[in-house]
Amino acid sequence: TLTAQPFPEGFLWGGATAANQLEGAWNVDGKGPSIQDVMPHGIMTPPTDEPTPDNLKLEGIDFYHRYRDDIALFAEMGFTVFRFSIAWSRIFPQGDETEPNEAGLAFYDRVLDECEKHGMEPLVTISHYETPLHLAKAYDGWTNRELIGCYERYARTLFERYGQRVKYWLTFNEINSVLHAPLMSGGIWTPKKQLTKTQLYQAIHNELVASASATKIAREVAPQAKIGCMILAMPTYPLTPDPDDVWAARLAEHDSYAFGDIHVRGAYPGYYLRKLREEGIELEITDADREVLTNTVDFVSFSYYMSVCETADPAKRIVGEGNLLGGAKNPTLPVSEWGWAIDPVGLRIVLNDFWERWQLPLFIVENGLGAADVLTEIDGVPTVDDGYRTAYLREHLVQVREAIADGVDLLGYTWWGPIDLVSASTAQLSKRYGFIYVDRNDDGSGTLERYRKKSFYDYQEIIASNGACL
Ligand code: BG6
Numbered sequence: 001t002l003t004a005q006p007f008p009e010g011f012l013w014g015g016a017t018a019a020n021q022l023e024g025a026w027n028v029d030g031k032g033p034s035i036q037d038v039m040p041h042g043i044m045t046p047p048t049d050e051p052t053p054d055n056l057k058l059e060g061i062d063f064y065h066r067y068r069d070d071i072a073l074f075a076e077m078g079f080t081v082f083r084f085s086i087a088w089s090r091i092f093p094q095g096d097e098t099e100p101n102e103a104g105l106a107f108y109d110r111v112l113d114e115c116e117k118h119g120m121e122p123l124v125t126i127s128h129y130e131t132p133l134h135l136a137k138a139y140d141g142w143t144n145r146e147l148i149g150c151y152e153r154y155a156r157t158l159f160e161r162y163g164q165r166v167k168y169w170l171t172f173n174e175i176n177s178v179l180h181a182p183l184m185s186g187g188i189w190t191p192k193k194q195l196t197k198t199q200l201y202q203a204i205h206n207e208l209v210a211s212a213s214a215t216k217i218a219r220e221v222a223p224q225a226k227i228g229c230m231i232l233a234m235p236t237y238p239l240t241p242d243p244d245d246v247w248a249a250r251l252a253e254h255d256s257y258a259f260g261d262i263h264v265r266g267a268y269p270g271y272y273l274r275k276l277r278e279e280g281i282e283l284e285i286t287d288a289d290r291e292v293l294t295n296t297v298d299f300v301s302f303s304y305y306m307s308v309c310e311t312a313d314p315a316k317r318i319v320g321e322g323n324l325l326g327g328a329k330n331p332t333l334p335v336s337e338w339g340w341a342i343d344p345v346g347l348r349i350v351l352n353d354f355w356e357r358w359q360l361p362l363f364i365v366e367n368g369l370g371a372a373d374v375l376t377e378i379d380g381v382p383t384v385d386d387g388y389r390t391a392y393l394r395e396h397l398v399q400v401r402e403a404i405a406d407g408v409d410l411l412g413y414t415w416w417g418p419i420d421l422v423s424a425s426t427a428q429l430s431k432r433y434g435f436i437y438v439d440r441n442d443d444g445s446g447t448l449e450r451y452r453k454k455s456f457y458d459y460q461e462i463i464a465s466n467g468a469c470l
Helices: 063-077 102-117 133-139 146-162 175-179 182-186 197-221 243-265 270-278 287-292 344-358 387-405 454-464
Strands: 012-016 081-085 121-127 168-172 226-233 236-238 299-304 308-310 362-366 376-378 381-383 410-416 436-438 450-452
Touching (some): 012 121, 012 362, 063 102, 081 410, 102 121, 102 146, 133 146, 146 197, 168 197, 175 182, 175 197, 175 243, 182 197, 197 243, 197 287, 226 243, 236 243, 243 270, 243 299, 243 308, 299 344, 344 387, 381 450, 387 410, 387 454
Parallel strands (some): 012 410, 121 168, 299 362
16 A cells, blocks of 8 residues: 655646647748758658658647747646656757857747746757758768767857756756667667678767767856756566566666666766677767766756566567567556557556666656547537546656655656657657647648647646645
């Protein structure tokens, strides 16, 4: 039986978004194209050469023009934190310029004005799956060391401009996902199948150096800023008690842990160096890189959607269809309509593991349920009767509460997609996460009107009671 423990005072409650899934206005006010503008169908389909009209992200949900009203709706739910990303190509349209685009910077000033108006702490992701297209095509993204300098210029620009207004920063969204989605996560134009391991791991190294370098810059330019890494967390359970399966699960977890270990401890762990050695991966790592990596983070943030299983026996490996990063399907868990395993206890496990491993404050910056909502009317007002979303929310928050009682130091919780937006993996709008319904369909039709779902009021109540009503 679970014991009720209060959430700490000042616990940050809110929602998380990303520019490319939300803003639209893809070529407005000097914005250059990003890789997302040529990924009309998500991560499973190759990119197009130029932006094509079938890409829902080009218009997103038009947050670029509706941000005031949308942030007011977040405030109505009681948000005390709003996570958003800055579209890199609004600030540096090609990515390799030396001077930023003032109109792009001004947009985020206006977004921050609204956050301040409503007493909402901004939580800003510097790079969320939206590398400028030019950096992908001309440099092959993060495989190229040149990107470190481009990113440093971009990060310095942001810290100088917003450093007084933004306390919490994340350097790269789900930095470990480059292992699985090299274009979306690493801006790498070379198709995944043709990419060598050396190229991929060099890209990882370059991103890790850039991330630590951003921390170093923030220490100079905005010393009060708190810098976090951001990891796609997916606890991996052994499929059976066979020790070989237990070890297979551990090895799979090392793939993600390495990113946290390097950000928190400032150096490559032994198991990672062994992997590089055994797989014949020789990286260019300079002494200066090693020095930069010692600029470690203030907190660790992560997304959590699902757990998976792992086994040493390929014959037992039934890969679950929506299990983003592979792994074996867990026969004990239900799955979402998109096949993602639903595992609230897994969130408690992640929180405890990360806290015990790193002893730094944690931040859950994504968790949520994508579902095919049906719009209905109650008393003549359009809404969605989404009890399943509230159930998911509550079940996960109960485990968060337990983890806090276990002693985990947790800064806050931001639900992924508090307003319906375009899916990252499938580019659909019909994979809805929001507490707010957006009238837009996968074929691009719809008025873009916003409607409060039932879960809007449930989350409002949870926040108002600081989690006591769970
Ligand atoms: C995370 C990403 O992987 O999961 C988000 O950081 C993404 O950008 C979210 O939207 C949910 O995934 P999807 O594919 O359902 O949009």
